[in-house]
Amino acid sequence: MTRGQINRLKDKAFAYFxxxxxxxxxxxxxxxxxxxxxxxxTRIDWDFLTNLPSRKAEKAGILTAWAGSIWIVIFTFLIVVxxxxxxxxxxxxxxxxSKLSELLEVNISNLAGVPSVIYGLLGxxxxxxxxxxxxxxxxxxxxxxxxxxxxxxxxxREALKAVPPSIRxxxxxxxxxxxQTVWHQVLPASFGGILxxxxxAISRAVxxxxxxxxxxxxxxxxFTPSSPMDEFTVLPIQIFNWISRPQHEFSINAAAAIIVLxxxxxxxxxxxxxxxxxxxxxxxx
Amino acid sequence: MKxxxxxxxxxxxxxxxxxxxxxxxxxxxxxxxxxxxxxVSIWEFIxxxxxxxxxxxxxxxxMPLVMGTLLTTFIAVAVALPIGITIAIYLSEFAPKRFxxxxxxxxxxxxxxxxxVYGFFALMVVTPFLQSFIPGMSGFNSLSAxxxxxxMIIPYVSSLSEDALSAVPKSLRNASYGMGATRLQxxxxxxxxxxxxxxxxxxxxxxxxxxxxxxxVAIAAGQQPRLTINPLVPVETITAYIVQVSxxxxxxxxxxxxxxxxxxxxxxxxTFILNNISFYIRKKFKEQYD
Numbered sequence: 001m002t003r004g005q006i007n008r009l010k011d012k013a014f015a016y017f018x019x020x021x022x023x024x025x026x027x028x029x030x031x032x033x034x035x036x037x038x039x040x041x042t043r044i045d046w047d048f049l050t051n052l053p054s055r056k057a058e059k060a061g062i063l064t065a066w067a068g069s070i071w072i073v074i075f076t077f078l079i080v081v082x083x084x085x086x087x088x089x090x091x092x093x094x095x096x097x098s099k100l101s102e103l104l105e106v107n108i109s110n111l112a113g114v115p116s117v118i119y120g121l122l123g124x125x126x127x128x129x130x131x132x133x134x135x136x137x138x139x140x141x142x143x144x145x146x147x148x149x150x151x152x153x154x155x156x157r158e159a160l161k162a163v164p165p166s167i168r169x170x171x172x173x174x175x176x177x178x179x180q181t182v183w184h185q186v187l188p189a190s191f192g193g194i195l196x197x198x199x200x201a202i203s204r205a206v207x208x209x210x211x212x213x214x215x216x217x218x219x220x221x222x223f224t225p226s227s228p229m230d231e232f233t234v235l236p237i238q239i240f241n242w243i244s245r246p247q248h249e250f251s252i253n254a255a256a257a258i259i260v261l262x263x264x265x266x267x268x269x270x271x272x273x274x275x276x277x278x279x280x281x282x283x284x285x
Numbered sequence: 286m287k288x289x290x291x292x293x294x295x296x297x298x299x300x301x302x303x304x305x306x307x308x309x310x311x312x313x314x315x316x317x318x319x320x321x322x323x324x325v326s327i328w329e330f331i332x333x334x335x336x337x338x339x340x341x342x343x344x345x346x347x348m349p350l351v352m353g354t355l356l357t358t359f360i361a362v363a364v365a366l367p368i369g370i371t372i373a374i375y376l377s378e379f380a381p382k383r384f385x386x387x388x389x390x391x392x393x394x395x396x397x398x399x400x401x402v403y404g405f406f407a408l409m410v411v412t413p414f415l416q417s418f419i420p421g422m423s424g425f426n427s428l429s430a431x432x433x434x435x436x437m438i439i440p441y442v443s444s445l446s447e448d449a450l451s452a453v454p455k456s457l458r459n460a461s462y463g464m465g466a467t468r469l470q471x472x473x474x475x476x477x478x479x480x481x482x483x484x485x486x487x488x489x490x491x492x493x494x495x496x497x498x499x500x501x502v503a504i505a506a507g508q509q510p511r512l513t514i515n516p517l518v519p520v521e522t523i524t525a526y527i528v529q530v531s532x533x534x535x536x537x538x539x540x541x542x543x544x545x546x547x548x549x550x551x552x553x554x555x556t557f558i559l560n561n562i563s564f565y566i567r568k569k570f571k572e573q574y575d
Binding site for chain 2: 124203
């Protein structure tokens with residue numbers, strides 16, 4: 001073989017290796033999800049979704065877990081969306097290249113790299129103790145809202161950046177103020193991008209476990225919450241609790257609950273991707 | 286005009302919440318840690334080889350937790366680095382456009398799966414599988430946790446590296462082809478060196494992500510702090526320790542309670558340094574080609 005042939009052969013071999021690497025992670029994940037479905041799908045029925053937790057595996061259900069997750073999601077959403085979108089607007093539309101916006105930028109990228117368990121420590125001390133919220137839904141939501149805040153801010157900024165300056169100039173030309181321009185022109189035009197970021201942030205919050213454990217969310221809550229000041233558990237914590245038990249029946253419960261959690265996560269991510277594609281196509285400045 | 290000013294003030298305040306968050310984190314970690322270090326000397330914290338704050342015979346050496354953290358992290362990066370960079374090179378230099386368009390969002394799924402799910406995977410599937418041909422492997426170990434964590438962080442490495450490769454101007458690639466180089470030669474001798482700073486950033490971020498990962502190691506790596514590099518025995522990471530204490534009933538103000546903040550600030554320092562190195566590299570080595 002000539003050198004050229006050897007090089008071409010190496011080139012081909014790497015191409016195959018590339019396909020292999022690209023698919024290996026996905027194949028393992030698919031195998032694993034298949035495995036979980038096989039273990040857990042028969043465990044999912046109406047009773048499993050509506051039963052309270054129990055020490056007997058076959059009687060235990062995930063009612064309090066998914067109810068808690070819904071409470072957490074709603075309050076996280078209510079806190080993070082106004083805060084994140086407002087912060088994104090400030091940085092992109094108002095914060096001209098000042099020292100402050102530079103500091104904010106470095107700070108936000110740093111916050112995005114802080115481990116989630118540290119946010120738990122923050123929530124435990126500040127929301128739990130200092131603000132007296134204890135281990136309530138509100139304390140958990142506030143903690144998760146701060147955790148996913150950088151995601152919403154970055155997505156908002158990207159979406160605002162995509163709106164061409166001519167739109168703003170036209171609005172100013174018609175006599176609109178800065179806020180009128182932002183509120184009536186720029187925000188509606190960037191709605192799709194912001195929504196995508198918000199959905200991804202909420203999907204992240206649904207799957208978070210560690211920070212909620214740290215603020216003191218309980219593994220066993222025998223009632224569904226009725227106010228944001230109530231104690232709570234969430235799906236991932238319920239799963240974690242079942243995984244930590246030695247009996248096989250509980251790991252089947254865990255598999256069943258994982259199916260529910262994965263379904264929620266994938267549906268949300270799917271919606272986010274759908275919106276991203278739809279808006280990218282629709283808006284052609 | 287007054288309304289405009291008020292609105293701008295509100296927006297500015299929202300942005301400042303991010304600063305307050307950082308200040309809050311630093312305040313919480315520092316205040317509890319300072320109180321911890323008034324009872325335990327920093328020297329003992331760094332040099333003692335045992336971590337047993339919850340036992341009668343208390344030792345406060347952070348090294349076993351740091352070792353557990355680094356062990357799982359290195360295993361994870363050893364898995365994610367070669368696979369992630371190969372994916373990045375393949376997608377940017379070899380793959381058909383259509384394939385790339387389908388595969389990229391699929392890879393992102395790996396990072397979107399909740400970590401508690403990966404923990405289940407590591408404990409219930411990977412460990413039994415490895416045990417079938419590694420005799421003497423413990424039910425909790427850093428190897429399974431590390432491998433699974435590695436799979437999780439593949440997209441962090443691949444997508445950032447791929448962005449870096451895509452940012453290299455086409456002319457460099459075409460010049461290499463023009464000299465008769467194959468795609469593989471072009472990839473490794475031209476593109477990768479040109480995108481090296483971006484690739485390094487992706488690796489550092491993967492390290493930082495793995496160090497801070499909690500649930501996978503809390504579930505699959507065990508809860509036994511020990512100073513070892515043996516990947517087959519139970520260890521405990523900093524994050525897993527924080528979770529372990531939080532699950533129990535430790536009263537505020539006790540020394541046990543303060544240990545999670547001392548552990549937390551150690552973790553924070555690690556990730557803070559890594560994040561800032563990556564930030565610095567990104568700023569400093571931004572390639573300029575025009």
